[in-house]
Amino acid sequence: MSLHEITLKVNGKTHKLVVKSNELLLNVLRDRLYLTGTKYGCGLAECGACTILNGDRSIMSCLVPAVVADGWEITTSEGLADGDKLSPVQEEFINQGAIQCGFCTPGMVVTSTALLRENPDPDEDFIRNYLRGNYCRCTGYAAMIKAVQVAAQRMKEEKNE
Amino acid sequence: MSDFEFVNAPTVDSAIEALAQWGNKACLVAGGTNVMVDIRAKKIKDGTLINIRDIESLKKITYTDGKVSIGALTIIEEIAKSEIIKQHAPCLFAAANVFADPTTNRSATIGGNVGNASASGDTIPPLMVLNAIVHLKSKRGDREVPINEFIIKNGVTTREPDEMITHFTFESQPNTGFIKLGARRSMTISIATVAAYIETDKQSGIVKDCRIALGGVAPKPVRGTNAEKVFIGNKLDEDTFTKAGEAVQNDISPRSPSVRATASYRRSVVPVLVKRAVKLAAFGECE
Numbered sequence: 333m334s335l336h337e338i339t340l341k342v343n344g345k346t347h348k349l350v351v352k353s354n355e356l357l358l359n360v361l362r363d364r365l366y367l368t369g370t371k372y373g374c375g376l377a378e379c380g381a382c383t384i385l386n387g388d389r390s391i392m393s394c395l396v397p398a399v400v401a402d403g404w405e406i407t408t409s410e411g412l413a414d415g416d417k418l419s420p421v422q423e424e425f426i427n428q429g430a431i432q433c434g435f436c437t438p439g440m441v442v443t444s445t446a447l448l449r450e451n452p453d454p455d456e457d458f459i460r461n462y463l464r465g466n467y468c469r470c471t472g473y474a475a476m477i478k479a480v481q482v483a484a485q486r487m488k489e490e491k492n493e
Numbered sequence: 494m495s496d497f498e499f500v501n502a503p504t505v506d507s508a509i510e511a512l513a514q515w516g517n518k519a520c521l522v523a524g525g526t527n528v529m530v531d532i533r534a535k536k537i538k539d540g541t542l543i544n545i546r547d548i549e550s551l552k553k554i555t556y557t558d559g560k561v562s563i564g565a566l567t568i569i570e571e572i573a574k575s576e577i578i579k580q581h582a583p584c585l586f587a588a589a590n591v592f593a594d595p596t597t598n599r600s601a602t603i604g605g606n607v608g609n610a611s612a613s614g615d616t617i618p619p620l621m622v623l624n625a626i627v628h629l630k631s632k633r634g635d636r637e638v639p640i641n642e643f644i645i646k647n648g649v650t651t652r653e654p655d656e657m658i659t660h661f662t663f664e665s666q667p668n669t670g671f672i673k674l675g676a677r678r679s680m681t682i683s684i685a686t687v688a689a690y691i692e693t694d695k696q697s698g699i700v701k702d703c704r705i706a707l708g709g710v711a712p713k714p715v716r717g718t719n720a721e722k723v724f725i726g727n728k729l730d731e732d733t734f735t736k737a738g739e740a741v742q743n744d745i746s747p748r749s750p751s752v753r754a755t756a757s758y759r760r761s762v763v764p765v766l767v768k769r770a771v772k773l774a775a776f777g778e779c780e
Contacts, residue, residue: 464679465594
């Protein structure tokens with residue numbers, strides 16, 4: 333076991349941390365930075381509940397030793413809102429009733445955010461394919477797809493205003 | 494989380510230096526989609542992870558003089574979007590597009606998929622029909638191994654502990670196809686996969702050359718040599734497909750009991766998959 337000094341920029345804030353070689357980024361976010369929005373689901377990169385953004389790209393934080401993330405600019409579900417103002421994706425998950433038990437929601441919202449940054453004008457197939465690795469055991473997928481569609485529409489309209 | 498040591502290797506030279514130093518304890522990690530899961534499952538214990546994720550020189554897909562080269566650290570997403578792969582290796586393009594899910598595909602690398610050497614590794618049968626060469630590097634020098642000789646059994650390859658895969662090369666083969674059968678569309682380990690390369694005489698429609706490779710239906714990805722013999726010299730008609738479906742039974746050895754499907758189910762679906770993969774290779778569609 334060795335110790336490593338790393339710098340993480342999380343939700344705009346810079347953290348200098350000393351991490352053990354076998355410490356997962358997921359656990360650092362949850363247990364040391366108290367960002368518990370990111371969920372520990374399967375721990376096997378199957379379910380998508382631990383998805384975060386590295387830059388604009390989605391990644392599962394249960395797969396990443398924290399030492400690997402040195403220098404990364406990370407956004408977790410807590411960092412998507414602008415102060416008290418929720419992002420369009422977050423708001424539409426609420427408006428469309430796309431939340432049931434809520435456990436998969438942070439991962440879904442983060443992956444949907446990555447989706448819209450990559451493709452601001454997605455069709456339904458694109459959304460279904462993009463979210464295919466995020467599992468919702470309440471099976472509320474239809475409302476989530478609707479939420480992403482409405483959020484995309486809103487973001488397009490806001491951009492044109 | 495079990496204990497492990499960690500070394501950063503930002504260049505190929507530093508990676509092979511670390512491999513030489515840590516020997517049998519060394520474990521290369523890039524995206525971590527296999528390695529981190531294996532650590533959690535305690536299949537890897539007390540190892541030293543050598544982080545090769547950031548070696549930019551091994552992330553390139555190039556095409557020169559009819560030859561394609563793919564760096565070992567190319568992520569599946571890049572392969573799934575690559576025009577070069579789409580044009581020159583449709584079988585690999587198809588495999589990348591049904592691989593895991595988009596987020597995983599941003600971490601998982603082709604070198605990891607091949608190095609992990611799972612019997613169901615989705616990129617392996619395509620590389621086998623492409624007759625790809627695996628390029629390995631160590632402090633002792635460079636080595637080239639045909640993919641068809643690289644995998645010994647499930648999870649075991651001819652890679653020595655001090656070697657790393659640097660890249661794969663193969664010749665452009667537009668007439669290839671791939672089909673995957675899984676229990677669902679996402680994050681599914683294949684029940685069976687078939688990749689095919691086919692070359693037919695344009696006038697007569699007779700098959701001149703053929704390679705078939707199958708995943709998930711034997712202790713390692715295998716070539717369908719018996720089925721290949723049926724195709725060569727014949728037309729792609731129903732009679733040939735029926736005979737190939739019978740011949741391929743001697744190429745595969747699905748285990749029973751198994752986690753994802755019974756042996757008899759695999760034996761029943763493989764002829765259908767062979768037919769579809771060959772049609773994809775020959776005609777670009779299978780319906």
